[in-house]
């Protein structure tokens with residue numbers, strides 16, 4: 001094995017060189033594969049094109065220390081392998097300056113968010129990182145939230161900073177924002193880059209709910225102080241922060257050792273922080289910043305007044321079709337999205353969904369040619385070089401379906417048209433869950449325990465009661481479509497067929 005990539009490694013000619021920032025200007029929460037192949041790449045290209053080197057990234061990873069272990073020995077430097085069926089290209093990225101974990105250094109993360117040189121906080125923490133109750137407010141019972149809110153209240157009244165390790169993204173963020181207000185109050189923009197409809201609005205709402213809950217009724221130093229702290233923080237959030245929404249798009253599978261072995265001879269060094277991505281990428285950002293930002297437009301980002309139609313189109317077209325293909329593909333025994341979409345029956349189902357069910361719900365949006373986008377999406381999914389696994393795309397269905405597929409069903413039902421393929425997708429998800437349980441495999445989902453109970457209680461005499469399973473899962477998903485009798489009947493019918501097909 002070659003020596004590890006470091007800041008000093010001289011790389012062969014032909015590898016895209018990296019940029020070394022002059023200082024940190026961005027904090028990123030959730031440094032998974034996607035951030036490294038998307039926002040970090042845009043940031044590096046913006047710095048290169050503008051010559052403004054203030055935008056180095058201090059990154060935090062919460063759920064595991066793996067990325068810290070991968071990047072720290074490399075001084076934050078890593079490669080992005082862009083893979084196409086015909087061409088592979090390797091570029092180095094040098095903009096990540098530091099990787100922190102809350103378990104080791106919550107104080108460092110809080111101080112980084114409060115650093116006056118930092119003007120932007122970006123976030124990619126998956127759908128699970130935005131815990132919400134059915135009414136969209138912060139789920140105070142979710143992992144880590146209560147301890148973070150107690151820590152926020154203690155820090156606000158002069159307690160030691162970062163003594164309690166941050167247990168949630170919302171907690172980490174709000175504790176950093178509160179420290180920023182206390183120390184100097186300079187403006188900051190928080191940019192969610194997760195696949196959520198109105199991601200900026202959702203994030204701001206959860207931050208404000210966290211402030212309300214932390215200082216509710218009696219705070220550590222009495223009700224009046226607590227109310228004062230909440231009022232001061234809200235007022236600062238009103239005037240000195242912005243939470244623009246974004247549409248982010250680039251297919252970035254989890255990196256495997258096979259990819260690291262392909263990159264090693266190209267680089268002449270071992271890169272544990274390598275990420276792999278398709279060539280296509282988009283970033284549409286609501287043009288609403290509280291302070292300075294990198295000139296991401298020089299790297300191809302698009303700034304618009306209203307990003308939500310773009311985000312909605314991407315979720316209902318690309319992400320929804322991805323989920324449909326994942327569950328149908330899993331039932332047919334495929335391992336990757338490319339294998340599944342090469343199956344003519346699955347490809348036809350996905351095309352029908354895109355053109356006949358999703359696109360009509362986006363009518364009136366002229367920011368994208370939806371028919372061309374449908375073709376592009378299917379071609380991107382077919383890229384066999386990516387090896388994007390069904391396991392990754394199919395994870396967290398209980399959180400993804402309500403964002404991607406059910407809104408399409410709701411709009412179609414409201415228009416008096418049956419959402420047949422959405423029902424097929426929900427039925428495929430249900431059958432996929434049964435197959436996982438039957439195989440004794442864990443369900444990869446933020447609500448796995450509830451799903452396991454629903455699947456178990458629908459088992460009668462060695463077979464699945466399709467109406468009971470459909471009803472249990474739709475009750476869990478909730479929302480207008482899931483409650484609609486015609487949709488419930490459609491899902492039940494499709495599921496009965498599916499389970500029949502499984503036997």
Ligand SMILES: NC(=O)c1ccc[n+]([C@@H]2O[C@H](COP(=O)([O-])OP(=O)(O)OC[C@H]3O[C@@H](n4cnc5c(N)ncnc54)[C@H](O)[C@@H]3O)[C@@H](O)[C@H]2O)c1
Pocket residue numbers: 029030031032033034035060061062063064124125126127128129130168169193194195196248249250251252253
């Ligand atoms: N990978 C892609 O193709 C892609 C494309 C567009 C958007 N995205 C968005 O980026 C997200 C992350 O994708 P990725 O490929 O980087 O995944 P990843 O698994 O590589 O990284 C996930 C990151 O989220 C953090 N995380 C997970 N659950 C969390 C929780 N409950 N609280 C706080 N942090 C949590 C992890 O610690 C990690 O840093 C996606 O869920 C999606 O919203 C991904």
Ligand SMILES: O=P(O)(O)OC[C@@H](O)[C@@H](O)[C@H](O)[C@H](O)CO
Pocket residue numbers: 126127195248249250251252318319322323392393
């Ligand atoms: O990243 P997730 O888990 O929200 O969803 C899985 C995929 O649908 C998603 O990552 C797409 O590849 C991506 O959104 C393309 O831009």
